[in-house]
Amino acid sequence: MTSFKHLFRFFLIALTAASLSGCVKKDYDEPETANVDPDLTVDFTIAQLRSMAVGTAPIEITGDSIIAGIIVADDESGTFYKQMIIQDSTAGIAINLDISNYNSDYPIGRRVFIKLKGLYIANDGDDNYSLGVKDNADIGRIPAALVSQYIIKGKWGLEVTPVAVSLSTLNSNASDYTQRLIRLSGVEFASADAGVAWGGDPNSTFDNNRTVEDCSSPTNTAIVYTSSFANFANALTPTGNGPMTAIFTIYSGDPELILRTTEDVSGMTDTRCDGTSGTLTVMSIDSVRLAYTGTTTTAPSGKKIRGIVTSDYTNSNLVSQNLTIQDASGAIVVRFGSSHSFTLGTEIEVNISGQELSEFNGWLQVNNVPLGNATAVGTGTVTPRTATIAQVLANYDAWESQLIKITGVTISGTGTYSGSQTLSDGSGTITMFTRTGASFSSQSYPTGTVSVTGILSEYSPSTFTPQIIIRNTSDVQ
Secondary structure, eight states: OOOOGGGHHHHHHHHHHHHHHSSSOOOOOOOOOSSSSSOOOOOHHHHHHTOOOOSSOOOOOOOEEEEEEEEEEETTSSSOOSSSEEEESSSSEEEESSSGGGGSSSSOEEEEEEEOTTTTEEEEEEEEEEEEEETTEEEEOOOOOHHHEEEOOOOOOOOOOOOEOHHHHHSGGOOOOOOOTEEEEEEEEEEGGGTTTSSTTTOOOOOEEEEEEEOOOTTTEEEEOOOOOSSTSSSOOOOOOEEEEEEEEEETTTEEEEEGGGGTTTTTOOOOOTTTTTTOEOOOHHHHHHHOOOSSSSOOOOEHHHHHHEEGGGGTTOOTTTTEEEEESSEEEEESSSSSOOOOEEEEEOOTTTEEEEETTTTEEEEEEEEEGGGEEOOOOOEEEEEEEHHHHHHHHHTSSSSEEEEEEEESSBBBSSSEEEOOOSSSSEEHHHHOTTTTTTBOOOSSSSEEEEEEEEEEETTTTTEEEOSSSSGOO
């Protein structure tokens, strides 16, 4: 689940998303002017500037000092919105400016000179520093019309060597590295965060945090934050071990890494700490079911499942976080941490590495899976297994969660789908259950003999109560 400390950040990004997506991204063109620095004298370091910020209230800069730094993060990928990070040999700092797609003029690798007089600086309380104009008690963005007055372009195409640092050092001396380009070696994403979408689904989740760790200690971890509006938000995190480059910040006291592009992790292809290759391999659903020990179990690392969605979320006969997925070997429930939108017949892959296997009222599920762990890879169909009710009851353990079709059935009960109705076919009886929240719950079911197709589930482990859950009224014919 997402930490609530990122909700405020998400809402700020969401408010500006429309304008961000509406802008046309221009390729960076080299300036027409010569690639030289302006004739300005730098008399202040970024470290000296940061030392002026005492407390979190904006401090006005009244002197005619000038700093210079090389841009190490811009807005090209959408991760940094209307904010650039510059760095000199002493420290880094964020500059807030009210320009979208500013990277056309101020790309990564360009030196800029900042005339400080009239600007404000503040420490956000986590030793992250911002430079801009005063906006009540905060640091606001430099208005577009004034940006060229304060920010003077210098040489472009320059490189900044990231500061080599360990996760252990970041956890113990975090404030020494804030807003600097750093490079970690020998790190990997935690099993549950490897091979999943960087930013989750911006339409239905705030889960934009992934955890990176090293091999030396389980306490050596850091959050990797990705805006849901980054242009790589739907790309998958690396599954291997290796180097990572990022801008380092602190968020509510926690170390946090922010990538500029996926090139910052392109080298994470080595063997993981546990000796695995780092590549997620497909595990049959039947094998996943067999891995469950009868009590809460952890799914094997480095594994994913692939299958066809057999549930229909649009009709709400399962809760919005749940779906059933089936392959040639079997079927299982996947319960996400938030509502999903995978339609009936979608082929998906789900990273189950390190995820919880548990039962809810006797129904086995892969539980609390981050929505970003699932990726649509195609479409397909599942032919329901045709059986009598007696056969369904006799084979329940093997067929649980599979799509079942029972022919020659009569339905008895209240007259509408809502709640528990009884299916009979001469060989036995079984419950057909419909949630009151299902779109068709108040409709009348047909009389006479019909066929019923649905998902085989269980309601109570203590009394062993199998039931059929239909997806929509087309399942009853």
